[in-house]
Amino acid sequence: MEKIGFIGLGNMGTPLAKRLLKKYQLIIYDLDENNIKYFTDKGALACSTPAELASQTSRIFLCLPTSAIVEKVVNGDHGLLKTAKKDTYIIDMTTGEPEITRKISNALKQKGINFIDAPVSGGPKGANQGNIAIMVGGTKNQFSTIKPIMDDISSNIFYAGEIGSGHSIKAGNNLLNLICRMATFEVISMLVKDGVDPEKAVNIIQKSSGRNYATEITLPDNILSGKMVQGFSTGLMQKDAGVATRIADTNQVEIPLGKLSQELLKSTIDEFGEDADMSNVALTYEKKSGVKIRP
Numbered sequence: 001m002e003k004i005g006f007i008g009l010g011n012m013g014t015p016l017a018k019r020l021l022k023k024y025q026l027i028i029y030d031l032d033e034n035n036i037k038y039f040t041d042k043g044a045l046a047c048s049t050p051a052e053l054a055s056q057t058s059r060i061f062l063c064l065p066t067s068a069i070v071e072k073v074v075n076g077d078h079g080l081l082k083t084a085k086k087d088t089y090i091i092d093m094t095t096g097e098p099e100i101t102r103k104i105s106n107a108l109k110q111k112g113i114n115f116i117d118a119p120v121s122g123g124p125k126g127a128n129q130g131n132i133a134i135m136v137g138g139t140k141n142q143f144s145t146i147k148p149i150m151d152d153i154s155s156n157i158f159y160a161g162e163i164g165s166g167h168s169i170k171a172g173n174n175l176l177n178l179i180c181r182m183a184t185f186e187v188i189s190m191l192v193k194d195g196v197d198p199e200k201a202v203n204i205i206q207k208s209s210g211r212n213y214a215t216e217i218t219l220p221d222n223i224l225s226g227k228m229v230q231g232f233s234t235g236l237m238q239k240d241a242g243v244a245t246r247i248a249d250t251n252q253v254e255i256p257l258g259k260l261s262q263e264l265l266k267s268t269i270d271e272f273g274e275d276a277d278m279s280n281v282a283l284t285y286e287k288k289s290g291v292k293i294r295p
């Protein structure tokens, strides 16, 4: 059985890695004992450092919170670089910073190691269903080398362009998701205050010109169902919107809606903290408008 490494087995990494478990011998590393046990119980082999992991496989996926952590896992004292062999592929599924990604990739190229970006969109649900979007930045040759493994994760794989392009597009996507989410909560709480049933409003808008990811998935699946768990933290969304803002600032592009949506997100973070699930945004809107959106 071919060996595949996976580092970062949290909300997002777990469903991605689970798809690989079906076909490959998974070699894993994480800081969280519970996340490790979940996989070792299913036959994965755990390593005690990234260096140990890289000594066992030349195909390594990362799904870590930030690019700063990716840098540490790659370049740190017991990092992947200590043992990674020439022609190794490190595939970074983190929602990362394009600038840092290009820097790491260029440094690793000198050593014959491939570092490419492959962030994902569609959340744990999309990964479980096998249709999460994967946007790959790197050379076309790197893309075609690694695509057969990605085919085992999802049927929606896209070549995004040069190294860092996947991370740029992903940051733009998440800023757009945040803007649409805030706009949708604003409108739905207004309608509820006007006496409308929130479920009816969401169902009808979902079939009308105002539809978006929040009317299709966020509200029906996570809020109106009463579940209140999306599996994505407010802190990670803030980080993603921050990456998009830095891209805008570097290119001197104004993003007033993007900045306002981040201020609105900050109200939820101030009240519930950075580890809170993104579903808590609904509570902020309920408090602002004085109406209940949840059942």
Ligand code: NAD
Pocket: 007, 008, 009, 010, 011, 012, 013, 014, 029, 030, 031, 032, 035, 063, 064, 065, 066, 069, 072, 073, 093, 094, 095, 096, 120, 121, 122, 123, 124, 230, 231, 232, 233, 236, 240
């Ligand atoms: P998470 O906090 O649930 O999981 C992060 C995992 O990384 C944890 O298991 C943690 O123990 C591990 N980790 C942290 N530092 C580490 C280190 N130094 N070495 C080894 N392991 C370490 O986060 P998540 O929601 O899984 O998100 C991971 C990445 O995927 C983020 O960049 C996020 O923006 C992106 N993402 C998340 C979602 C989602 O819906 N959750 C969707 C798309 C993209």
